[in-house]
Amino acid sequence: NFSNTTSLNAIKTVTVVGGGLMGSGIAQVAAQAGLNVNLIDLKPELLENAQKSIQNNLQRVARKLHKDSPAQIEAFVKDASQRIKVSTNLEDGVQADLVVEAIVEKLDVKQELFNKLDQLCPEHTILASNTSSISINEIGAGIKRKSKFGGLHFFNPVPVMRLLEVIKSEQISEETYQAMMEWGKSVGKTCITCKDTPGFVVNRLLGPYSAEAMRMYERGDATKEDIDIGMKLGAGYPMGPLELSDYTGLDTNKFVLNVLYEKTGNPVFKPIPLLDKLVAEGKLGIKTGEGIYKYK
Ligand code: CAA
Ligand code: NAD
Missing domain, CATH: 1.10.1040.10 (N-(1-d-carboxylethyl)-l-norvaline Dehydrogenase; domain 2)
Incomplete structure (x- = not known):
């Protein structure tokens, strides 16, 4: 029964935690795909930098898509940037269908964040990490919603690289896995699947x-x-x-x-x-x- 689970159609709001190199790219591709995005980072100046870099990269994408129409370029950039709400307060991002974590590559910091998200997010929210190398199962060791947790590993620069690695955690449900694969496709990526092994496929x-x-x-x-x-x-x-x-x-x-x-x-x-x-x-x-x- 798909109605009780997070299907593709249910993923309308995405929260990205960490607005650095990767998080700003993930927020951008989600907004470009028409989703509402919350982007969370620790300090306002980091969020300002993220917004600037997203604006620049949206311009590059828009110029490519709508070469001959300055009006369409402007509309594309405006529409996508308006979909991204930034905040330094994690609680502003908890009402989401999917949360993608792209913070510092440290196990204890990631675990603490996921434990908080697990407590604060609604039951249906899928939680995912963009880690490059840390074990997905270790990152999620303390959370209760283990069936709604996995890895979504993007590549730098996110708006350009066409791959998304979807990492199956030990207890991920088939519904969550399918929702992650569908979501990846919907933001323009080709998805491959890997078990939770060191470095996954590409690294x-x-x-x-x-x-x-x-x-x-x-x-x-x-x-x-x-x-x-x-x-x-x-x-x-x-x-x-x-x-x-x-x-x-x-x-x-x-x-x-x-x-x-x-x-x-x-x-x-x-x-x-x-x-x-x-x-x-x-x-x-x-x-x-x-x-x-x-x-x-
Ligand atoms: N946002 C949007 N568009 C961008 C962009 C960005 N950040 N960076 C580049 N582009 C676009 C450019 O606008 C350009 O588009 P057109 O060809 O349509 O004009 C295109 O990408 C190529 O860019 P450039 O001409 O500026 O430069 P390039 O041809 O040297 O390409 C590159 C740049 C895409 C980064 C290319 O050099 C490349 O693919 N490098 C390898 C990157 C790679 O291997 N990444 C994976 C790293 S591993 C990883 O990420 C995993 C991990 O966990 C560490
Ligand atoms: P980055 O340093 O550019 O960005 C990390 C951001 O997270 C910073 O802006 C930082 O302020 C913020 N942050 C740290 N702790 C936070 C917290 N508790 N709450 C909210 N925000 C917090 O790093 P990056 O290169 O974007 O990497 C982020 C993640 O993506 C890492 O896990 C990394 O391994 C992975 N990754 C990196 C690459 C790459 O090529 N750099 C590629 C794929 C995956």
């Missing part, structure tokens, strides 16, 4: 690739530029592995590799001194103006 495979590229650069086998050109022109990747690590953030990269090493024991994921050094120096990639490359 499990990108991890060894980015780690080996970093080690190759560390050994001085080739310059950073030549490693990147090699994979762009020789293997058809849109970005080279070192550029991509700077784009994702070296801190995120390091975190994902550390979790993969801890969970799998595979030596390919072992800590890389050069990566540890750059992160310790605050050289995190594009977001800080320097990582493997300089951006200033």
Whole structure:
């Protein structure tokens, strides 16, 4: 009986918690798809930044869709931005059919948030995490609505990357899983499914690739530029592995590799001194103006 469960038609309001790089993108694609969105972050200035970045990215999308019509571009941007309500108060986001968490990659902080959401949200609300590497089951360990919980893993930049990984938690119900798959499709993504395994599909495979590229650069086998050109022109990747690590953030990269090493024991994921050094120096990639490359 689908009427008692959250069907696609029931997902009209989505709350995104965390308005950084990923959360602002997730809010944007949901608003573009005609949903009402609450975007929650800790401080007003972070929400202002999120709104600015959403406006810019909506303009890019609108210019592509409505090349020759400034009026349609303006209407598209206005309609989508009006659907996004921002707040620093989590309680403003609890009346939602789906909550997607995109906050800092720390297990205890995520657990605390999900425990709160579990208490505050109506019974039918589906809860999902956008974690890159942490176990979905561990994140949801303290919640009661285990059948309405899973992973929705988007890729950066969210408005452009066409994939969504839907992660099945141990106790997810078939209805919740189907609702997540349908929702992903409705916001324009192709969905793939993965069990709750370290790195899921994409990061499990990108991890060894980015780690080996970093080690190759560390050994001085080739310059950073030549490693990147090699994979762009020789293997058809849109970005080279070192550029991509700077784009994702070296801190995120390091975190994902550390979790993969801890969970799998595979030596390919072992800590890389050069990566540890750059992160310790605050050289995190594009977001800080320097990582493997300089951006200033
Ligand atoms: N919002 C909206 N549109 C955007 C955008 C954004 N943030 N960024 C780029 N675009 C659009 C541009 O408008 C442009 O559109 P048109 O081609 O229609 O003009 C298109 O995307 C290409 O952009 P650019 O010309 O500026 O630059 P590019 O051709 O170098 O593409 C890129 C940029 C899409 C990021 C491309 O380099 C790419 O695909 N890189 C690889 C990204 C990737 O692998 N991401 C996954 C990382 S792993 C991850 O996210 C998981 C994790 O858990 C860490
Ligand atoms: P980010 O640092 O850009 O954004 C995180 C935001 O969450 C910040 O604005 C922060 O203020 C906010 N926040 C932190 N704790 C909060 C709380 N308790 N309540 C409300 N807001 C809170 O990080 P990001 O790159 O957007 O990553 C977010 C999540 O998405 C992480 O779990 C990350 O692993 C995952 N992810 C990242 C990428 C990537 O390429 N960067 C790709 C896929 C998934």
